[in-house]
Structures are given as structure tokens and as C-alpha cells.
Amino acid sequence: MKRYIVLVITFYSIIASGQVKNNYEVVDKQISKIDAGSGKSTQDIANYIKDNFKTDDDKIRAVFYWTASNISYDVENMFAVNFNESKEDKINKALKNKKGVCINYAEVFNDIANKAGIESVVIEGYTKQNGFTDYISHAWCGAKIDGKWFVFDPTWGSGSIAAGKFVKKINNYYFKTNPSKIITSHMSFDYLWQFLDYPITNEEFYKGNFAVNKSKVKFDYDSEIEKYNSLSEIEKLVSSADRIEKNGVKNAMIFDRLAYKRNEVEFLKVNKIVSLYNEGIGEFNTFVTFRNNQFKPNVSDDELKKMITSPKDKLLKSKELLDNLGTVSKSNQANITSLSTGINQAISQSEEHFLFVEKYLGKSKLARKTMFTKVSWFGIPLN
CATH class of the missing domain: 3.10.620 (C8orf32 fold)
Incomplete structure (x- = not known):
């Protein structure tokens, strides 16, 4: 998947202010x-x-x-x-x-x-x-x-x-x-980092209204920071974006930062799906090679079943995540469509091999050997 980047025009300046005595x-x-x-x-x-x-x-x-x-x-x-x-x-x-x-x-x-x-x-x-x-x-x-x-x-x-x-x-x-x-x-941008019990909104910042407003719900920033630190990277982006939006999108800088975080969430989610899909495809290809070798060298029945169950489960999970992705940006829609097609095809193929393994494991050792060759009786398939 190609990563996209929202170009947030971020410039920096420094301005002198009053001095404070140095005790260090x-x-x-x-x-x-x-x-x-x-x-x-x-x-x-x-x-x-x-x-x-x-x-x-x-x-x-x-x-x-x-x-x-x-x-x-x-x-x-x-x-x-x-x-x-x-x-x-x-x-x-x-x-x-x-x-x-x-x-x-x-x-x-x-x-x-x-x-x-x-x-x-x-x-x-x-x-x-x-x-x-x-x-x-x-x-x-x-x-x-x-x-x-x-x-x-x-x-x-x-x-x-x-x-x-x-x-x-x-x-x-x-x-x-x-x-x-x-x-x-x-x-x-994110009021979590104001470190205030009663964070101010962007509107209040513009108006210069910095007075503590205890009519607001008290914000336990210490516990919220601890909670934030325990989240995954995607969850951090989502929670931060939600706070940014909640505090009011007052200017272009806030809008750009919010858009960047939302897009980054989408990128990371898609990247996670692609990674899971690639893992499943890799394991599935390993299984197909093993089947082409007639399941040689020998492995236990449990190991054999795991060899097809694992990639199948990963492919199914990638489909589940993709189905729950929600609305995606226009720039990524073609990639999502292509990924969805690939996942569905891979799931269909893995299901065929899964059924083959289940049938294989249900037969005797002698009968299992016949499953790798076509046996017929006067043109009638026997396996």
C-alpha cells in the first residue's frame, strides 16, 4: 500500500519575552x-x-x-x-x-x-x-x-x-x-497537554479568556495521560483526534493537524490489514508447496491442520478489519478495492485447501495416499 501524507504547513518563530531569575x-x-x-x-x-x-x-x-x-x-x-x-x-x-x-x-x-x-x-x-x-x-x-x-x-x-x-x-x-x-x-492542539484541571477551548484562547472555569467538568489529566500511554499507536491517534475536534477547529492549523491524525489512523489501520494479509498469503503459499510435495516430510495431523488453519484465520481477520474500516479517503479507495479483491480470492482458495485437509485427515493412512492422484473405474472418479 502506498502511504499518503497530508502536508501540514508548519512554520516556527521565536519571540522574546520577560526574563526570570536563574537559580541554576x-x-x-x-x-x-x-x-x-x-x-x-x-x-x-x-x-x-x-x-x-x-x-x-x-x-x-x-x-x-x-x-x-x-x-x-x-x-x-x-x-x-x-x-x-x-x-x-x-x-x-x-x-x-x-x-x-x-x-x-x-x-x-x-x-x-x-x-x-x-x-x-x-x-x-x-x-x-x-x-x-x-x-x-x-x-x-x-x-x-x-x-x-x-x-x-x-x-x-x-x-x-x-x-x-x-x-x-x-x-x-x-x-x-x-x-x-x-x-x-x-x-x-490536543488539550491533554495543557496539564490543566479545566482545559480551555480554542475559542477561549482566541478571546484571551484564561480564567479557571470550574463550571466545566474537572479533567483528571494525570490519569488521562496514564491511560493514553497504555494505548496502541492507532488508539493514541484516535483519542487525540477526538480531543482536538472536541475543543473546536478554530483555525487552519488545527484543521490540518486534525486531518493529519485522521489520515494517519486510516493509514495505520490499512497498513495493519495489509501486514496481516501478507502474513496469511506467505503461510498459505508455504502450505501449497507442502501439499504439492504430498505432505512430505511427514508432520502430525495437528501440525498439518494448523498449517492451513493459521493462514485461513489471518486472511479472515484481515477481511473483518477491512469490512470494519469505515469510510476511506478518495485517494485510498482504489487501493482498498484492490486489497479487498485479493483478500476474498485468497480466502476462497484457502477454504478449498482447508476442506481438502479435513477430508484427508478423515481417511486412513492408505486412503490418504490416493488423494494425491486421480483414481477412476471405467472412467468413473473414485476419489
Whole structure:
């Protein structure tokens, strides 16, 4: 199956904000001593952090400071978004060039944090500064420190753009920010990552209505995050898409992200069906070869029956999943039709061989041999 990608035009910007006093001078000084060669690998950076810092608070500061200090905002390529880049590609490019846009900052921060033993996530959304809601997307991070979630924006925390050039200056406002404060400027597409008991809607974000509204149903984001982490990849996409839609599709960025997640769900579901179908076909072909060899070398009756039952069951399961797929995008309808035809044909053939095996197993050892040759009596078939 050919994978399709929804091109979400995602650009990133950084804007200066108020500074916050730095209480981590010792940590900053220590992480600055890391060997230059270690900066080429998030694992090496994480190992250095684990070896030199004991508390999660110091560790996450080291992650933030290293990321914000060692990566510069790539102003020249801020609009050159490669939608085929994997997470690893984004990280490796940033470590190699020491440049990147916000998704690079976020992925590097997140990877180092997780490898240092801290629960962290990349958050996608959009932003507001000075009353203006931006029309380009942004990415930042959330990390759980001593049982509480905080927000980290290593991109905005690394400096600012002045006269078209990046000016490096650590901004501690975006380090370990309380979710109730960062919500005035950072709006996640999925409200799960607001880390608020009473998440705000996109409409409220646009209007600047950030007051806690306890008339809403309280949202236990901690338990919801635990539940989310236990889901399969497809289930995560579905639950996230549902929350995005529920919170109001207020702008093109939200629409694009929602469409991407819905399409990704379809892709993964179809990919799962194709994988199951291919497994069934592979096992079925193995059985056909074995039958052509007159079931030689000998196997037990149970093994023989399993050789045809397994591929048949996989083909039937792939048909069930396909039948329950629901409405598919127009770009994928031809593929689905072709896949359905292939599955139905394979099921029909596997059923014929299954019936042959059942008949074979119901006969004596001597009679079984005759099933591989046509025996007749004066032109009348006897088997």
C-alpha cells in the first residue's frame, strides 16, 4: 500500500519575552563542561547528565540549558519543512549542524530527557504574543518533575530574532513554566497537554479568556495521560483526534493537524490489514508447496491442520478489519478495492485447501495416499 501524507504547513518563530531569575548557575556551569564529542549523541548527553546530577530538577535544567545553549535557530530554513523527516532525522540534523527550528529543539530536548530517565513529551500547537494569535504552528515540551507536569520551550528559551538574525540569550521564563501561566501564550492542539484541571477551548484562547472555569467538568489529566500511554499507536491517534475536534477547529492549523491524525489512523489501520494479509498469503503459499510435495516430510495431523488453519484465520481477520474500516479517503479507495479483491480470492482458495485437509485427515493412512492422484473405474472418479 502506498502511504499518503497530508502536508501540514508548519512554520516556527521565536519571540522574546520577560526574563526570570536563574537559580541554576551551578547546573548550567556543570553541563557546559560536557565534552564536545558527547554533544553528537543524545545518549551521550543523557549519560553525562545522569552521571553529574542527582535530582530530576537538576537533570531537566541540564537538558534545557544544553539544548537552548547548543542549538541556534535556523532562520534561513525556517520555512523549509521536510515532512518526510523522522524523529531521528530531526534530532541528528540538529546535533550535527547545531541549528534547527522548534521541532528540532523539542525533539532533542525530549529525547535527552527521556534517556535521562525523565518522562517527557513533544507538544504541538500554536501561540499568542502581545494579543496576536500566530498563524504558524509551534512545538515545545512537557516534562514530569517530582510528580508534577511543567512546560518547557527550549526554542523560545534559546534567544530571539532581531532584524532577521538569531540572537542567542537564554530566557528562563520558558524553563519549567507552570501550565497555568504558559497557557496564555502556548495552546496545544490536543488539550491533554495543557496539564490543566479545566482545559480551555480554542475559542477561549482566541478571546484571551484564561480564567479557571470550574463550571466545566474537572479533567483528571494525570490519569488521562496514564491511560493514553497504555494505548496502541492507532488508539493514541484516535483519542487525540477526538480531543482536538472536541475543543473546536478554530483555525487552519488545527484543521490540518486534525486531518493529519485522521489520515494517519486510516493509514495505520490499512497498513495493519495489509501486514496481516501478507502474513496469511506467505503461510498459505508455504502450505501449497507442502501439499504439492504430498505432505512430505511427514508432520502430525495437528501440525498439518494448523498449517492451513493459521493462514485461513489471518486472511479472515484481515477481511473483518477491512469490512470494519469505515469510510476511506478518495485517494485510498482504489487501493482498498484492490486489497479487498485479493483478500476474498485468497480466502476462497484457502477454504478449498482447508476442506481438502479435513477430508484427508478423515481417511486412513492408505486412503490418504490416493488423494494425491486421480483414481477412476471405467472412467468413473473414485476419489
